[in-house]
Each structure stands twice: as C-alpha cells, then as structure tokens.
Amino acid sequence: DQQVKQNSPSLSVQEGRISILNCDYTNSMFDYFLWYKKYPAEGPTFLISISSIKDKNEDGRFTVFLNKSAKHLSLHIVPSQPGDSAVYFCAAVLQGAQKLVFGQGTRLTINP
Amino acid sequence: DAGVIQSPRHEVTEMGQEVTLRCKPISGHNSLFWYRQTMMRGLELLIYFNNNVPIDDSGMPEDRFSAKMPNASFSTLKIQPSEPRDSAVYFCASSLRGGGSGNTIYFGEGSWLTVV
Numbered sequence: 251d252q253q254v255k256q257n258s259p260s261l262s263v264q265e266g267r268i269s270i271l272n273c274d275y276t277n278s279m280f281d282y283f284l285w286y287k288k289y290p291a292e293g294p295t296f297l298i299s300i301s302s303i304k305d306k307n308e309d310g311r312f313t314v315f316l317n318k319s320a321k322h323l324s325l326h327i328v329p330s331q332p333g334d335s336a337v338y339f340c341a342a343v344l345q346g347a348q349k350l351v352f353g354q355g356t357r358l359t360i361n362p
Numbered sequence: 363d364a365g366v367i368q369s370p371r372h373e374v375t376e377m378g379q380e381v382t383l384r385c386k387p388i389s390g391h392n393s394l395f396w397y398r399q400t401m402m403r404g405l406e407l408l409i410y411f412n413n414n415v416p417i418d419d420s421g422m423p424e425d426r427f428s429a430k431m432p433n434a435s436f437s438t439l440k441i442q443p444s445e446p447r448d449s450a451v452y453f454c455a456s457s458l459r460g461g462g463s464g465n466t467i468y469f470g471e472g473s474w475l476t477v478v
Contacts, residue, residue, distance in 0.1 A: 252403070284466075293366070293453055293469030294405070339405060348393065349418060350467060354404035 253277050254342050256353035264361050269327040271356050273340030276321065280342040284350065285314060285325050288337045297338075298325070330360045364388070366470035368454050374476045380442040383473045386435055387456030395455040395467060396429055396439050405453070411437065444477045451475070 255274045263269045271285075281302040286294035300307040300314045300323070307314050313326045327334055337357045341350040367386040375381055387394045395410040409419040414431045422429070426445070431437040441448055451474050457467040 256404070286469075291471070293455070293471045295469070296466045299466075341405075348412070348465075349395070349407050349410055351407070352397075352405035354402070 252354070253280075254340055254351050254353040256338075256340055256356045258356050259354070260357040260359070262359045262361060263330050265332060266329045269325075269330045269334065269358055269360070271325040271327075271338050271340075271358065273323050273325075273353055274321060275323075275342050277342070277344065278318075278321065279345050280351075281345040282343040283314070283316060283323050284341045284343075285312075286339040286341060286352075288339065288355070294339055327358075332360050332362060334358060335360045366454055366456050366468055368452075368470035368473050370473060371471065372474045372476075374478065375444055377445055377477055378443045379477075380440065381444045381448075381475060381477075383439040383452050383454075383475070385437045385439070385454030385470060387437070387454070388468055389435070391456035391458050391468075392434070393457045393459065393467075394431060394437050395457075396437070397453040397455060397469075399451040399453060399472070408439070408452075441475075444475075446477045449476050 253276050284299040285297040287297045288294040298309050298312050298314050300316050316323045337355045339355045340353040369384045396408040397405045399405050408421045409429045411431045429439045451472045453469050453472045455467045455469040457465050459465045
C-alpha cells in the first residue's frame with residue numbers, strides 16, 4: 251500500500267519551460283511534505299518543503315503547491331535548466347511521527 | 363563538514379553470503395535512518411533509531427535483515443543470508459531531531475548491493 255504516489259516515472263521538458271512534477275497521497279494525517287532531488291550515484295538532497303497549513307511555498311525557481319482536499323501536491327520549476335535533470339522524490343510526514351514516507355520518484359530530463 | 367558516510371559504496375556478493383553495510387551519521391545528529399531504493403517502490407524506510415535506540419523497524423522485510431547502532435557515530439545493516447531480491451541501493455540518513463515536520467534528513471551516497 252503505497253501511501254505516497256508519483257504516477258509519472260519520467261518527464262521530459264525543454265530548457266526554459268516550466269516543469270511540473272506531481273504527487274498524490276492517501277493519508278489525511280500527513281501534515282508536512284517535502285521534495286528531494288537525486289542525481290545518479292548520489293544520495294537524495296532536500297529541495298523544498300511545505301506544511302499542511304499552507305497551500306504554497308516558493309524558493310527561487312522552485313514552488314510547491316499543496317491541495318489538501320485533493321490530497322495532491324506539485325513541484326513547479328521555472329525556468330527549467332539542464333542541471334535540474336535528476337530524479338525527484340516526494341515525501342510526507344505523519345502528524346507527530348518522525349519518519350518520511352517517500353514516493354517512487356519521477357525522472358526529470360531537461361532538453362536543451 | 364562531513365556528511366553521512368556509508369561503506370561500502372558497491373558490493374557484489376553471492377546468494378547466501380552475509381552482507382554488512384556501515385554508516386557514520388553526521389556528528390551531533392541523534393536520529394538515523396536506513397532506507398532501501400528499488401525501481402518499483404522508490405525509497406522505503408527499513409528502520410530508524412533515536413539516540414541509538416531502534417524506534418520503528420516495521421519496514422525491515424524479513425528476519426534476514428538486522429540493524430544495530432552501538433553508539434552515536436556508527437550503525438550497521440546486516441543481511442544474512444542474502445538473496446538476489448535484496449539487490450538495491452541502501453541509503454543511510456541522519457537528522458537532528460527525528461526527521462519529522464521541519465526537520466531535514468540528510469542522506470549518504472548509498473551502498474549499491476548486487477546479490478548474484
């Protein structure tokens with residue numbers, strides 16, 4: 251039972267355009283969400299997060315949107331750059347818990 | 363500052379052999395996590411420790427898997443006997459206060475395990 255789902259295994263976007271990565275979750279008790287980025291042969295690194303009391307958080311080119319009623323969050327990258335090519339993992343934290351539950355990941359490729 | 367350090371980076375072993383993966387968390391962090399990455403399930407939490415004590419091992423797949431944290435600066439994940447389906451990338455991660463809301467967890471570079 252995958253509580254956090256990233257239904258798109260891969261996404262290809264042209265440089266300069268917007269990249270939108272999606273994530274769905276099933277547990278309404280998740281109260282904090284994160285995105286991690288992973289390059290080949292490296293560990294995942296933290297990118298951006300959002301609390302369930304917000305619906306948007308922005309950090310430079312990266313914006314995360316949260317739609318609690320739909321149990322959906324998305325990561326927007328604009329403009330996309332070649333260095334953004336990586337695997338992106340969505341993660342969620344249960345209220346009061348200490349562990350992150352990750353999705354399967356989406357491989358983003360930015361084409362020049 | 364040193365990040366999370368894992369060893370070995372790559373391990374190829376024969377089915378039935380014992381495998382030991384090692385991790386040194388970031389100094390001062392009191393929570394340590396072992397994750398496994400597979401194509402089908404992404405990053406799965408196997409076990410995590412707070413202050414060297416195992417808190418949640420519900421993700422450990424079978425009795426063949428065991429993890430220890432004898433002190434604040436060292437942890438091991440052991441698979442005995444290993445099977446081909448254990449082939450995956452195993453990540454160790456640490457955080458300052460458990461990785462919950464607002465607490466970023468930091469990952470090592472992973473140990474690539476292949477069981478043949």
